[in-house]
Structure formats: C-alpha cells, structure tokens
Amino acid sequence: MTERAQIRLRxxxxxxxxxxxxxxxxxxxxxxxxxxxxxxxxxxxxLTYSSPVEMLFxxxxxxxxxxxxxxxxxxxxxxxxxxxxxxxxxxHIPRGxxFxxxxxxxxxxxxxxxxxxxxxxxxxxxxxxxPVGAEPSNVVEDRAGKFLxxxxxxxxxxxxLDAQTGEELKRLAAGRGASYITPxxxxxxxxxxxxxxxxxxxxxxxxxxxxxxxxxxxxxxxxxPLHGIAHGFHxxxxxxxxxxxxxxxxxxxxxxxxxxxxxxxxxxxxxxFGADVGTKxxxxxxxxxxxxxxxxxxxxxxxDKSRVYVSSEGSEIVTVIDVARLLRFVHAHPExxxxxxxxxxxxxxxxxxxxxxxxxxLMARDGRHVFVANRLDDSISVIDAQSNRVASTxxxxxxxxxxxxxxxxxxxYTARYSFQGxxxxxxxxxxxxxxxxTWDLEPDGxxxxxxxxxxxxxxxxxxxxxxxxxNPNLPTECGPRTEKYFWRSENYDDLTLTDLVTxxxxxxxxxxxxxxxGGELTPxxxxxxxxxxxxxxxxxxxxxxxxxxxxxxxxxxxxxQKSFDVxxxxxxxxxxxxxxxxxxxxxxxxxxxxxxxxxxxxEIWTVFNPEDKHGRTNDLTKDELNDLIEYLRTR
Amino acid sequence: xxxxxxRIARTVAAGYLALGALAYAAAPDMPRxxxxxxxxxxxxxxxxxxxxLVDGNRIWxxxxxGLGLYxxxxxxxxxxxxxxxxxxxxxxxxxxxxxxxxxxxxxxxxRISGGRIDTYTQLNSGLSNDVVYGVSVEGENVWVAxxxxxxxxxxxxNQWSLYNERNTPMNEIWVYGVSATPxxxxxxxWGSGLLEYDQKTGRWDKYDDPDGETEMVLFKDQGLIHxxxxxxxxxxxxxxxxxxxxxxxYDGRYWHNFLTKDSGLPSxxxxxxxGVDANRAWFGTDKGLAYYDGTSWAVYRPSPATGKPEMTxxxxxxxxxxxxxxxxxxxxxxxxxxxQGSDIWVAxxxxxxxxxxxx
Numbered sequence: 001m002t003e004r005a006q007i008r009l010r011x012x013x014x015x016x017x018x019x020x021x022x023x024x025x026x027x028x029x030x031x032x033x034x035x036x037x038x039x040x041x042x043x044x045x046x047l048t049y050s051s052p053v054e055m056l057f058x059x060x061x062x063x064x065x066x067x068x069x070x071x072x073x074x075x076x077x078x079x080x081x082x083x084x085x086x087x088x089x090x091x092h093i094p095r096g097x098x099f100x101x102x103x104x105x106x107x108x109x110x111x112x113x114x115x116x117x118x119x120x121x122x123x124x125x126x127x128x129x130x131p132v133g134a135e136p137s138n139v140v141e142d143r144a145g146k147f148l149x150x151x152x153x154x155x156x157x158x159x160x161l162d163a164q165t166g167e168e169l170k171r172l173a174a175g176r177g178a179s180y181i182t183p184x185x186x187x188x189x190x191x192x193x194x195x196x197x198x199x200x201x202x203x204x205x206x207x208x209x210x211x212x213x214x215x216x217x218x219x220x221x222x223x224x225p226l227h228g229i230a231h232g233f234h235x236x237x238x239x240x241x242x243x244x245x246x247x248x249x250x251x252x253x254x255x256x257x258x259x260x261x262x263x264x265x266x267x268x269x270x271x272x273f274g275a276d277v278g279t280k281x282x283x284x285x286x287x288x289x290x291x292x293x294x295x296x297x298x299x300x301x302x303x304d305k306s307r308v309y310v311s312s313e314g315s316e317i318v319t320v321i322d323v324a325r326l327l328r329f330v331h332a333h334p335e336x337x338x339x340x341x342x343x344x345x346x347x348x349x350x351x352x353x354x355x356x357x358x359x360x361x362l363m364a365r366d367g368r369h370v371f372v373a374n375r376l377d378d379s380i381s382v383i384d385a386q387s388n389r390v391a392s393t394x395x396x397x398x399x400x401x402x403x404x405x406x407x408x409x410x411x412x413y414t415a416r417y418s419f420q421g422x423x424x425x426x427x428x429x430x431x432x433x434x435x436x437x438t439w440d441l442e443p444d445g446x447x448x449x450x451x452x453x454x455x456x457x458x459x460x461x462x463x464x465x466x467x468x469x470x471n472p473n474l475p476t477e478c479g480p481r482t483e484k485y486f487w488r489s490e491n492y493d494d495l496t497l498t499d500l501v502t503x504x505x506x507x508x509x510x511x512x513x514x515x516x517x518g519g520e521l522t523p524x525x526x527x528x529x530x531x532x533x534x535x536x537x538x539x540x541x542x543x544x545x546x547x548x549x550x551x552x553x554x555x556x557x558x559x560x561q562k563s564f565d566v567x568x569x570x571x572x573x574x575x576x577x578x579x580x581x582x583x584x585x586x587x588x589x590x591x592x593x594x595x596x597x598x599x600x601x602x603e604i605w606t607v608f609n610p611e612d613k614h615g616r617t618n619d620l621t622k623d624e625l626n627d628l629i630e631y632l633r634t635r
Numbered sequence: 636x637x638x639x640x641x642r643i644a645r646t647v648a649a650g651y652l653a654l655g656a657l658a659y660a661a662a663p664d665m666p667r668x669x670x671x672x673x674x675x676x677x678x679x680x681x682x683x684x685x686x687x688l689v690d691g692n693r694i695w696x697x698x699x700x701g702l703g704l705y706x707x708x709x710x711x712x713x714x715x716x717x718x719x720x721x722x723x724x725x726x727x728x729x730x731x732x733x734x735x736x737x738x739x740x741x742x743x744x745x746r747i748s749g750g751r752i753d754t755y756t757q758l759n760s761g762l763s764n765d766v767v768y769g770v771s772v773e774g775e776n777v778w779v780a781x782x783x784x785x786x787x788x789x790x791x792x793n794q795w796s797l798y799n800e801r802n803t804p805m806n807e808i809w810v811y812g813v814s815a816t817p818x819x820x821x822x823x824x825w826g827s828g829l830l831e832y833d834q835k836t837g838r839w840d841k842y843d844d845p846d847g848e849t850e851m852v853l854f855k856d857q858g859l860i861h862x863x864x865x866x867x868x869x870x871x872x873x874x875x876x877x878x879x880x881x882x883x884x885y886d887g888r889y890w891h892n893f894l895t896k897d898s899g900l901p902s903x904x905x906x907x908x909x910g911v912d913a914n915r916a917w918f919g920t921d922k923g924l925a926y927y928d929g930t931s932w933a934v935y936r937p938s939p940a941t942g943k944p945e946m947t948x949x950x951x952x953x954x955x956x957x958x959x960x961x962x963x964x965x966x967x968x969x970x971x972x973x974x975q976g977s978d979i980w981v982a983x984x985x986x987x988x989x990x991x992x993x994x
Contacts, residue, residue: 133791155791170732171775171790173748198751211749219734220749514792524794599759606758622783623797626761630794 047399049406050075052373052380054096054360058121059103061365066373066380066396067097067108074108075396076124082380082394086124090117096138096180100163101145101187109136109150112511116150116166130166132159134513137179142215143187149213151178151192154513154588158192158211160218172220175209176436182235183215190215193232193246196436199590202597203450206230206251206437210273224281226271228338230437231430234360236299236308237274243323245308246271247296249427250283250338251437258443258485260419265486266427267338268293268312270321272330282330286310286319286348289341292422293319293351294415298361300370302385307349309370309383311358314415314424318358318372318381320350320388350388354381357413376410408503411496418487425482425500428453432507434589438596441485448572452596454581455589458509462557462582467594469563469579474501509584514633521634528631531624538619549615549628558583558635567613568593583635601629662948662956665926665933668979668990670944672965678710679703684982688727688736689975695736696987697724697971702738702747703987718752720745720765728770728777737777739767744779755788761795762786769823769866773815778822780810785822785830798822798832804841805830812866812907814874821874823864829876829885842885850880852894859883860892865906871913877905882918893918899932899949900925901967909972917979919969924981935960935990936967964988 051070057079058065064077072092076085091110099106099121106119109132116139118128134154141148141163148161156178157171177196184191190213197206208229212222226232231249238244250267257265264287273281286293294314301308301323308321326347337343355374358381362371369391370383378398384391402410411417412432415424428435434455442449451467465471471481478500483491492500516522521529532549536542545551546564554560559582569576578594592598598608605617605625612618617625673679679696686697696703702713702724713719720743728737735748742765743756755762762779769780779786784799799808805827812823822830829842845858852860861880868875876883881903882893893900902922910916914929923936923945932949944963949955965986973980977992 155793172733173735173746173751173753209751217734223749223751524796602761603759622757622761622763623799623801626795626797629761 047401047403047406049376050378050396050398051375052359052378052396053094053375055362055371055373055380056097056099056106057362057365059099064371065097065106067094067360068396069093069095069375070378071398072110074106074119077394084397088119088124088126090119090126091115091129095136096151098138098140100141101143105141107139107141107148109139111135111137111153114511114513116148116161118166128166130161132161132168135510138181140181140183140190142190142218143183144216147215147218149181149190149215149218151181153177153179153195154510156194158190158213170218172211172213172218174211174220175223177231177430178211180232180234182237185237185239185241188215189213189221191235191244193235193248195231195233195430197230199599202591202595202599203254203438203447205254208232208248210235210246210271224273226281228283229269229271230435232271233297234299236301238276238301238305238323239303240305242275243272243277243301243305243327244274245299245301245310246273247299247310248283249295251435253437253439255446256440256443258441260422260486264292264420264422266292266294266423268296269338270296270299270308270310272326276327277330282334283336283338284326284330284347285338285340285343286312287341288344288348290420292415292420293317294418294421294423295427297359298372300361300363302363303365303367307385309361309363311354311361311372313357313359313413314427315421316354316356316358316414316416318352318354318361318370318383319348320352321347322349325349352381352383352388352390354383354390355379355393356410376406376413404499404502405506407496408499408501408506411492411500412503417483417492423486425478425504429456432456433510436590438591443485444574449574450570450572450595452591452594455585456504457507458557458582458584459507460505461555461561462559462584463561464579467578467581468575469577474504478504510588512585512587512634514587514630522630524627524630525634526631527624528627528629531620531628532631537616543616547612547616552580552615553583558586565613566609566615567611568595568597568608570595570597583632586635587633601632662958663928663931663950665928665931665948665958666977667946667958667960667993668935668962669993670935670962670964670981671989671991672962673705673710673987673989674965674985678705679987680710680712680714682985684970684984684987685723685725686727686739686971687973687980687982687987688729689973689980690729690734690736694975694980694987694989695727695738696982697727697738697740699723713747713752718745718754720754720756726767726769726780728772730772730777732774735772737770737772739770739779739781741766743767744770744777761788761797763795763797763799768810769812771813771815771820773817773820776815778813778815778820780813780822782809784808785810785813798830798839803830803839811864812877814867814869816869818872819869819874821867821869821876823867823876825864826862827864828859828862829864829867829874831874852881852892856890856892858890859885860894866908868908868910868916870910873910873913875908875910875916877908877918879904881905882908884916886913893927897953899927899934899947899955901934901936906968906970907972909974911974917972919972919981921968923967924964924969924972933958935963937963937965939967964990 049070050068054067056065064079066075074088090108091113093112097108108117114133116130120127137153138151148163150159175194177194180193182191192211205228208226210224214221233247293312298311310319329346355377357376360373372381378396380394382392412425415421465477471477559580563577565576598604680703681698681700683699688695694705704711721740723741726739738745745754763786764781764783766782775790777788787796807827809825811825820832831840845854861878863879866877874885884891902920904921907919918925926933930951946958946960965988966983968984971982979990981988
C-alpha cells in the first residue's frame with residue numbers, strides 16, 4: 001500500500017467512525033434512548049409493549065380493566081390508585097371487551113385467534129375460550145343474558161352465540177369490516193359500526209352503515225346509511241338514549257390526494273343520530289382551519305350530557321364538545337357541513353393533548369374524569385373534566401425503551417408529519433391493513449390514474465411498489481414519494497424514515513382464514529390450484545408461459561415482481577403496464593385490479609378479461625372459475 | 636220493483652241458500668276462505684305476481700316489476716334502483732334465523748337484510764346462472780335453482796358450490812324449484828325429474844318418471860308422474876312434487892300420483908306445490924288453486940269461463956259439490972303459495988290474494 005493510499009484509508013476510517021458517532025448521537029438525540037434495536041433492549045431482552053386500546057370500570061367502580069393488545073392481556077387495576085391487581089392472559093391481539101350485564105363475566109374478542117375469552121370477574125381467570133370467526137373485534141351480551149353478539153371484521157357479520165354455552169346460533173349480515181358494537185342505554189338495540197366501506201359502484205362516494213340489531217330477537221332491524229363515510233369506529237350514547245355519536249372518517253378519495261393543501265384528503269367527522277337530532281343522522285366536522293383532528297376513534301358522553309369527548313388517533317388529542325352548542329348548531333344549520341372548517345368553532349370547547357395513538361375513551365361514572373388509552377405510549381391519560389387538562393398519566397407496566405419497531409409504528413400512526421396534521425399512513429391503512437378505497441393520487445388531472453389501495457401485510461419480497469412499479473423499495477415509497485404526494489409539509493429525518501420502513505417491513509400477514517389447519521387443500525382448492533398452475537387449456541392447446549396465472553403470480557408471495565400489461569388499461573390510465581400485485585390474503589382486499597374496477601375476484605375474469613390477457617380463463621366453466629377463486633383465497 | 640218480482644227474487648234467493656246449505660252439508664268439511672285481492676290499484680308493484688312470502692305480519696310479493704312489501708296496510712316497492720338484481724322477482728325465501736329475505740330474479744339473486752340489498756350474479760359471484768327460479772334457505776346455506784344448474788352459497792365461508800350434469804345425476808340443468816331441510820334437499824329439474832341431496836351423506840339421488848319422457852302414464856303410483864318438474868316441497872319427510880303433467884307425493888318409499896282424471900286437481904299443469912304436512916298440500920295450477928287434505932279436494936278460483944268465484948269440493952268417492960262462495964283468488968293462473976297461520980297467500984297472473992280462513 002502506498003503512503004497516499006494509507007492516508008486515504010486512515011482518513012476513511014476516521015471519517016467512518018465520525019459518521020457512526022454522529023449517527024449514534026443523532027439517534028440518541030432524536031429518540032432519547034440509549035440504543036436502537038428492532039425488538040430487543042440493551043440487555044437483549046425482547047421489548048414488549050402493553051398497547052392499551054380499551055378500558056372498562058367494574059360495575060362497582062372499584063376496578064379499572066385495561067385491554068392490552070400488545071401483551072394479549074386484560075390488566076386489572078385498582079380504580080383509585082391504578083395499582084395493578086392482576087394480568088389475565090387472553091387470546092392474540094384482543095380488540096374489544098365487555099361485561100355481562102350482571103358483571104360476573106367479561107368477554108374479550110381475540111382478533112388473530114378468532115376466539116372469545118370468557119373471564120370470571122370474581123376469580124379473575126379465563127373460564128372458557130369460544131371459537132368464532134373471522135377476526136372478532138368486539139363482543140356484547142344482551143341484557144337478558146341469552147345472546148352474545150360478536151362483530152367479525154373479516155367475515156363482515158355479527159355472530160350470535162348462546163351466552164351460556166358459546167354455541168354459535170347464527171350470523172347476521174353486517175357491513176364490511178364489522179368491528180364495534182354499542183348497546184343503546186336500555187339495551188334493547190345494538191349498534192354495529194364498520195372500519196371499511198360497503199362494496200359499491202366504482203368511483204362513487206363510499207358508503208358505510210350503522211347496523212341496528214334487535215337484541216332480544218337477534219335480528220337486524222335497520223341500517224343507518226352513512227353517506228360518504230368509509231370508516232366508522234366507536235359509538236356513544238347519552239344516558240337518556242336521545243343522542244348517539246359515531247366517530248368516523250369521511251375520505252375525499254374521488255379528487256386528487258395531492259390537493260391536500262386545498263381541501264384535505266379526509267374530513268374527520270362525527271355522525272349524530274337519535275331523537276335529539278331528528279329523523280336523519282347529521283354529520284358534523286371536528287376539523288378546523290389549519291388544524292385537523294386526524295382519525296376520530298373513541299367517544300364518550302358525560303353522564304349529564306353536557307360534553308362529548310372524542311379521541312383522535314393521528315392527532316394525539318381529545319376533543320371536547322359542548323353538547324348544547326352542538327345541538328344548537330345542528331338545528332340552526334341543517335345543510336351539510338362536514339367540509340366546513342369553520343363549523344367546529346361553534347361547539348368545540350377544548351383540544352387536549354394526550355399520548356401516541358389514543359384509542360378508547362372512558363368516562364368516570366361521576367363525570368369528573370375522562371380516561372384515554374394511549375396505545376403507542378402504554379399509558380392512560382386521566383383528564384380532569386372540569387379543567388379539560390390531563391390531571392395525570394398512568395404508565396402501564398412494560399418496556400420503557402422505545403425499539404425501532406415501536407418508533408416506526410408511532411410514526412406510521414401519527415399525523416404530525418402531514419400538512420396541517422391532516423393524515424398519517426394509518427389513515428389509508430386502517431390498523432395497518434388497507435381501506436377498501438380507490439384513490440386519485442397523482443397530480444395529473446382529476447380522475448386520471450385511479451389506483452386501488454393495496455394491503456401492506458408481509459411486504460418483504462414484493463417490491464417494487466406502486467401499481468406502475470415506480471418505487472423500487474420501501475425507503476423510496478415511504479420517504480420521498482410519501483413526503484411529496486401525501487405530507488406536502490415536513491420530511492422525515494433519516495432515522496425516523498428508517499424506523500418507519502422497518503415497521504412497515506415487519507407488518508405481518510394476518511392468519512389466512514381459508515387455509516385448512518394442516519395446510520392441505522380442500523378438493524375445490526386443489527382443483528383451483530391445478531387451474532392456477534396449468535400449462536394447457538381445456539382444448540389441449542398450450543398456454544403461453546406469460547399467459548399462465550403462475551407465471552406472473554409466481555413465488556411464495558404470488559408476485560414475479562415484474563410489470564405486465566394484462567389488458568386492464570382504462571382510457572384514464574397513463575399506462576397499461578402494471579406491477580404484479582402479491583396475492584397475500586387476497587380474499588380480504590376487494591376491490592381488485594389496479595383501479596379497483598373489479599368489485600370481486602370473479603369480476604377480474606368475468607368482466608375484465610375478455611381477451612384472455614389476464615391469464616387464459618375464458619375456456620373455464622363457471623365451477624372451474626369458482627375453484628380457481630377458492631384456491632386464490634388460500635394464498 | 637213490484638211485489639210479484641220481490642216475491643220471486645226472495646224465493647230464488649232462498650232456493651240458492653238452501654241449495655248452498657245442502658251442498659255444504661253433503662260435502663266434506665273443507666276450509667273456507669274469504670279472499671282479499673291486491674292489484675296495482677291498491678299498491679301492488681305489478682299485477683303479475685311470481686312469488687309470495689310470509690314473514691310474520693309482513694308479506695313479500697315478487698312481481699314482474701319489483702319486489703313489494705306489504706306491512707301495516709301499506710305497500711313498499713323495491714326496484715333495481717334500490718339494488719334489486721332485476722325487476723322480475725321469480726322466487727322468495729326467508730332465512731328464519733336472521734329475518735333476511737332472499738329474492739331470485741331474472742338477473743341474479745338478491746338478499747334483503749335490514750333494508751339493504753346485496754346482489755349476487757354470475758359475474759360478481761360464484762352463482763351458476765342469473766335466472767334464479769327458486770331459492771331456499773336452510774341453516775347457513777342458501778340453495779338456489781337456476782336456469783343453468785343448482786348452486787349453494789355457504790353464508791359462513793362465502794363459498795359457492797355448483798351442481799350440474801358433471802357432479803350430479805342431473806341430465807338437464809334447467810332447475811325450477813328447490814326445497815331445503817336439515818336432512819334432505821330436493822331440486823325440481825325441468826326435464827330431469829326430482830333430484831335429492833342427502834345432507835348427512837352428501838349423496839345425490841334422482842327420481843324419474845318410470846314411463847320415460849312420454850305424457851303417457853303406464854306405471855301409475857310407481858314413481859314420479861313426469862320428468863318436467865316445476866316445484867317441490869319437502870315437509871314431514873314427504874316430498875310433494877309438481878309437474879306440468881300432474882303431481883306426486885313421495886314418502887321415501889311409496890309414490891302416489893295425482894291427475895285430474897282421478898283426483899280433485901283442476902289441471903295437471905301445476906306451477907307450484909306447497910305441503911302443509913305429510914298428508915296435506917296446496918297446488919297452484921293454470922286453472923285454479925287446489926287443496927288436498929289427504930282424502931278430499933277443494934278448488935278455489937274465479938271461473939275461467941265467467942270469472943265468477945267458485946269453490947268445489949271433491950270427496951274420496953269422487954263426488955264433486957259446488958260450494959257457494961262470494962270471493963276467489965285474483966286469477967285462476969296460480970304461481971305461488973305461502974301460509975300465514977291458517978290464512979293463505981296466493982300469487983297469481985293477475986294479482987295477489989289473501990285467503991282469510993273463515994272456517
């Protein structure tokens with residue numbers, strides 16, 4: 001090695017060390033932590049977070065039950081001191097829980113296990129685990145103790161179980177993404193809300209619903225239409241039952257998202273219904289000029305009906321609304337006001353900062369305090385209802401060190417990076433999934449290059465990204481592209497982007513509900529697999545390799561990671577060359593095709609494949625096509 | 636009217652009453668109905684009514700121009716604008732567990748649930764064909780009869796199963812009617828007899844006319860009366876089967892055939908049969924509505940010749956007696972039947988009729 005070369009090497013080493021030190025320093029500064037690890041702490045321990053999502057008081061008010069999604073637990077706290085009494089292990093990724101009317105039992109909906117845990121509240125132990133399906137998200141028993149109602153997010157229904165034995169009696173057709181159930185104050189009716197829009201015609205405003213169930217008869221008696229609403233979350237009722245309030249998201253997906261600075265991509269709204277507002281539900285905005293309250297989620301109404309409290313996941317705040325002023329506004333302004341950014345000043349009286357990703361809101365019976373579960377802070381904010389200030393923050397036991405994954409998840413869910421705090425990744429990827437919508441993303445004119453929102457589960461090995469395959473990797477997808485098209489404001493620092501990408505890369509695939517437990521295929525699935533893999537059509541003609549299902553949708557994720565023209569280009573598309581989408585959990589993610597024009601898997605071939613460019617399928621009989629779809633559902 | 640004419644009128648009226656009473660006294664005690672008829676004049680969506688379904692106090696009428704719901708004395712109409720698959724609603728079924736109504740139409744299958752209508756077609760789902768002649772709900776399965784085979788939708792898994800000439804003994808695929816129960820599912824296949832599916836074993840069986848496809852009846856009571864089946868109703872382990880050439884009763888071992896020449900059927904051309912139990916059934920023909928109580932027959936219709944209300948009773952010996960009645964179903968061409976307690980609802984080619992049981 002020459003002297004010059006040795007000098008270069010030394011300089012390089014010094015520069016490298018300096019850069020590494022700078023990075024470490026930046027990390028420490030940026031994140032306030034001693035080390036960076038995906039899931040492990042400094043001593044190698046696995047970092048687990050409680051991730052509280054919902055809370056309940058025991059009927060006597062002595063205990064506070066906290067549903068911890070991260071540790072698969074119900075934690076029982078002393079309601080006065082918040083000291084932990086017990087941890088009760090339940091199923092995987094619980095999402096909702098409730099008491100039996102007599103308070104003797106607690107029911108927990110475990111989303112990944114497709115089960116209900118039954119907890120005896122005296123022994124504080126799980127006494128039974130009942131199977132339901134699929135992705136149970138909330139559970140409520142009727143007042144008579146006869147039926148247990150379970151909202152199933154994936155199967156889009158409400159399972160009705162015998163409340164004593166857990167035997168499933170029937171399923172009621174709900175809306176898409178049935179997730180939350182709220183009884184009316186008298187218990188006579190149950191109100192079910194949905195996190196995905198109902199299937200609808202292509203390029204029409206989304207529609208959701210509140211499914212109303214007669215609890216005694218266990219039948220659907222009404223569906224309150226939610227025009228323009230794609231995602232509904234919690235409902236709360238006033239004690240007199242005259243006012244119902246739903247936290248919801250109103251997307252503006254029919255206009256280019258790049259117009260974020262003009263009118264927003266979403267209106268964050270409440271739907272009011274009940275006798276206090278009249279015969280039709282009324283939508284009111286929470287947003288205000290230059291300040292949005294991204295993703296309203298939890299709702300509570302004060303016992304005296306003076307205030308409504310709404311948590312906003314992305315904005316990390318609780319909005320306090322004066323009910324009397326709200327109702328005056330509604331009656332004085334019967335015209336639609338969801339897009340009116342001046343409206344909320346008429347009834348919002350406070351906005352209270354809480355923790356990361358606030359979810360469930362619980363009102364103390366005396367109305368003096370409001371509790372908020374901060375999912376990504378592992379804490380509960382206790383708000384003084386008189387002063388509208390956080391009186392205390394109750395930390396929950398768990399890792400205090402923030403892992404890379406945790407920081408990435410916080411970044412994914414916060415709206416603080418977007419213009420005026422309007423949106424976060426999680427706006428379109430509800431609970432890290434998708435949203436069931438098609439979007440006009442690019443600033444290339446209204447209605448051009450419409451794209452379906454694809455799921456983001458198990459993304460590793462599916463790059464490039466975007467339907468046109470334009471983004472080679474996640475740092476590009478989550479970084480410059482997101483910043484340019486979505487945020488229009490603040491950029492991520494390098495470390496935050498790294499953490500975000502790490503989180504997105506680690507979003508797992510939900511369990512596939514169509515696969516048999518042992519992995520073997522049913523006869524129909526097996527026949528469908530043969531169709532998927534076939535090289536010869538039914539007339540004995542060889543199918544060109546590029547025209548076989550298994551060619552483009554190859555590999556374990558069902559994508560060759562290449563782009564093809566499958567004859568689905570519309571007049572509004574800039575190109576017909578499209579990235580091959582992965583098939584992971586494809587059954588869950590309708591609509592289909594790059595622009596969401598196929599409402600169902602069937603329509604991909606029955607409507608949009610007239611020339612066999614999207615695989616050779618026109619020789620198939622109807623039952624053979626059904627078999628192919630049965631197989632695809634197992635992917 | 637002068638006094639003489641009044642006397643004559645009174646005498647004639649008294650004579651009719653006496654004749655009616657005598658006839659009634661001599662005839663078997665068959666149920667009597669007062670028919671209230673609905674047409675477009677009082678809110679029915681269309682006068683051509685293909686199907687009728689009773690759901691407690693709610694009456695659904697599948698017509699040629701929309702689905703009508705009669706509730707609290709008023710008609711509400713669902714159309715394609717509400718999401719209905721097609722204006723012509725050929726068949727209806729109630730999911731008794733959930734209260735959902737399933738409507739088979741000329742262009743798909745629709746589910747009406749809590750006021751929302753979801754539609755399944757051969758393009759957007761696994762449904763075998765859009766012309767849905769029959770639908771029946773049993774447990775978590777919706778069984779469907781279409782113009783190109785039979786289908787089953789499992790409401791838990793959303794999986795469709797198709798049944799046709801490749802996987803059943805069906806040699807025609809024009810499926811007209813279906814009756815599903817926890818033990819057996821029967822399909823009436825137009826030109827292919829009666830198809831039976833055993834829910835326990837998953838095995839298919841087929842019942843044909845022992846005389847072949849001819850209109851002759853060489854082997855009476857030896858099997859299905861004819862291959863062109865139009866409707867089936869399975870109740871109390873007995874299958875009642877309608878064809879265009881007579882009807883049949885099958886108890887799992889023995890067949891019994893019904894023809895106009897040796898029963899009280901007003902016509903062999905039968906559109907629908909609906910069993911009350913193992914021994915009693917209603918038949919909807921092109922020449923009136925017939926009731927069989929296991930021994931005797933009663934026919935209710937407006938006279939095809941005069942349009943005047945008629946009721947006739949045929950006893951076990953074949954004696955036919957006219958019964959004086961003041962009302963009849965809206966039309967003699969009967970398309971569908973359902974029960975509301977002891978009342979009956981009848982879909983006809985010109986109106987919907989509510990037969991209110993009188994005695």
